Amino acid sequence: xxxxxxxxxxxxxxxxxxIEATHYLSPDMCAALKTAxxxxxSPLGKQVLDSLSENLEIAGKEMIPICQDTGMAVVFxxxxxxxxxxxxxVVDAVNEGVRRGYxxxxxxxxxxxxxxxxxxxxxxxxxxxxTEIVPGDKVKITVSPxxxxxxxxxxxxxxxxxxxxxxxxxxxxxxxxxxxxxxxPPMVVGVGIGGTFExxxxxxxxxxxRDISVASEKAWVADLEKEMLEKINNTGxxxxxxxxxxxxxxxxxxxxxxxxxxxxxxxxxxxxVNRHAVREL
Amino acid sequence: MSKNIVKVPLSKEDAKSLKVxxxxxxxxxxxxxxxxxxxxxxxxxAKGEALPIEMQGNVIYYMGPSPAREGRPIGSAGxxxxxxxxxxxxxxxxxxxxxxxxxGKRTNEVKDAVxxxxxxxxxAVGGAGxxxxxxxxxxxxxxxxxxxxEAIHKLEVEELPAVVVMDSEGNDLYLTATEKYxx
Ligand code: SF4
Numbered sequence: 150x151x152x153x154x155x156x157x158x159x160x161x162x163x164x165x166x167x168i169e170a171t172h173y174l175s176p177d178m179c180a181a182l183k184t185a186x187x188x189x190x191s192p193l194g195k196q197v198l199d200s201l202s203e204n205l206e207i208a209g210k211e212m213i214p215i216c217q218d219t220g221m222a223v224v225f226x227x228x229x230x231x232x233x234x235x236x237x238x239v240v241d242a243v244n245e246g247v248r249r250g251y252x253x254x255x256x257x258x259x260x261x262x263x264x265x266x267x268x269x270x271x272x273x274x275x276x277x278x279x280t281e282i283v284p285g286d287k288v289k290i291t292v293s294p295x296x297x298x299x300x301x302x303x304x305x306x307x308x309x310x311x312x313x314x315x316x317x318x319x320x321x322x323x324x325x326x327x328x329x330x331x332x333x334p335p336m337v338v339g340v341g342i343g344g345t346f347e348x349x350x351x352x353x354x355x356x357x358x359r360d361i362s363v364a365s366e367k368a369w370v371a372d373l374e375k376e377m378l379e380k381i382n383n384t385g386x387x388x389x390x391x392x393x394x395x396x397x398x399x400x401x402x403x404x405x406x407x408x409x410x411x412x413x414x415x416x417x418x419x420x421x422v423n424r425h426a427v428r429e430l
Numbered sequence: 431m432s433k434n435i436v437k438v439p440l441s442k443e444d445a446k447s448l449k450v451x452x453x454x455x456x457x458x459x460x461x462x463x464x465x466x467x468x469x470x471x472x473x474x475x476a477k478g479e480a481l482p483i484e485m486q487g488n489v490i491y492y493m494g495p496s497p498a499r500e501g502r503p504i505g506s507a508g509x510x511x512x513x514x515x516x517x518x519x520x521x522x523x524x525x526x527x528x529x530x531x532x533x534g535k536r537t538n539e540v541k542d543a544v545x546x547x548x549x550x551x552x553x554a555v556g557g558a559g560x561x562x563x564x565x566x567x568x569x570x571x572x573x574x575x576x577x578x579x580e581a582i583h584k585l586e587v588e589e590l591p592a593v594v595v596m597d598s599e600g601n602d603l604y605l606t607a608t609e610k611y612x613x
Contacts (some may be wrong), residue, residue: 177603194611203558208560209460215557217495255505330534387607390534391607
């Protein structure tokens with residue numbers, strides 16, 4: 150059975166989700182920050198982490214965005230194959246939701262219409278829209294406003310099969326060390342391994358939206374996530390890059406099949422303001 | 431322990447006395463400027479024009495706020511990455527700029543200019559924009575209005591928390607702080 154969904158529903162929900170995501174972090178992010186604060190050894194690091202908790206409280210209570218960089222709006226739509234959109238164009242509806250969310254929600258407009266001409270579009274559109282077709286008749290929306298202090302530190306490495314797992318570990322550590330204080334640590338590190346150039350980057354981005362308290366379903370990947378988190382925290386970069394034991398809150402890794410000649414690795418760095426709102430229609 | 435309150439604009443003596451790792455609270459007047467405003471200032475200088483704000487003794491906050499809700503002076507107001515201003519900072523420091531507030535590493539050129547002019551580089555907590563907005567009591571656009579969040583704002587701040595990450599002798603906390611917690 151085909152299910153009709155009015156695209157106005159996309160607009161209304163995405164508008165609210167832009168505002169929600171920029172003012173409240175998900176429970177897993179809040180919990181991880183709390184645990185990190187308890188365990189941090191550096192006094193200055195602890196002070197930074199305390200400020201972050203206080204910041205979250207003020208943001209939610211007074212409706213001031215958690216961070217002034219309210220990001221570029223990355224929207225994932227997982228569309229059931231039995232869904233039939235009615236009432237307009239999906240892409241326009243998504244952008245209209247972003248426009249309303251950023252204008253009505255007092256969010257910063259940080260998007261320029263052309264990478265070289267650099268004229269601000271004044272409503273934070275266009276969004277970055279990713280769509281996937283999945284079984285069923287539902288639509289899962291994830292809105293993930295991405296800040297660029299950390300986005301700028303993200304990397305892609307086209308490794309060769311001979312580089313193997315050690316090459317992968319090296320790539321992740323290289324990106325994190327290079328990011329250092331610029332990416333507002335404690336970070337969340339999203340990693341894609343395998344696929345093609347663009348698939349790999351997409352997996353890294355999507356990995357950031359996964360609940361950080363949930364490990365990968367693949368045993369070797371879950372082990373790698375754990376090992377890399379420990380290695381990253383052993384760099385000593387710490388909260389704000391001012392030294393400490395909390396450099397990352399989580400490493401989330403996604404993998405996919407790849408070519409006999411390749412081993413792509415993408416590392417999407419996110420700050421502690423790892424924002425995502427999720428809803429299902 | 432009492433709060434280490436530092437007056438801004440920053441006097442030569444205060445700048446000299448601040449040491450790397452000091453946790454301070456800035457009170458007084460500062461200016462916001464980020465990428466686009468720095469580019470315009472540099473273009474103005476290249477044309478031999480005057481800058482829209484005085485540099486001597488002043489402190490620039492690398493920050494572009496989110497819009498203010500009714501009744502508030504400013505929206506979320508945390509630091510942006512300083513490194514993108516590295517190409518412009520030495521010139522401004524040579525014109526008398528005494529402090530910069532941002533986040534992240536600087537180049538050796540900036541460090542040399544900091545030492546040469548007895549200036550200070552502070553870090554504010556990145557991603558604490560809601561908290562930091564409470565320390566800003568007044569905000570007024572004083573130049574480049576058309577740049578929106580990237581316009582230069584004059585900011586009255588009260589006890590804005592910041593850490594000295596590079597002092598007037600060129601000591602760099604980002605280089606030394608991690609050692610102690612490395613395993
Ligand atoms: S990196 Fe994250 S926390 Fe830092 S300024 Fe950008 S969005 Fe905010």
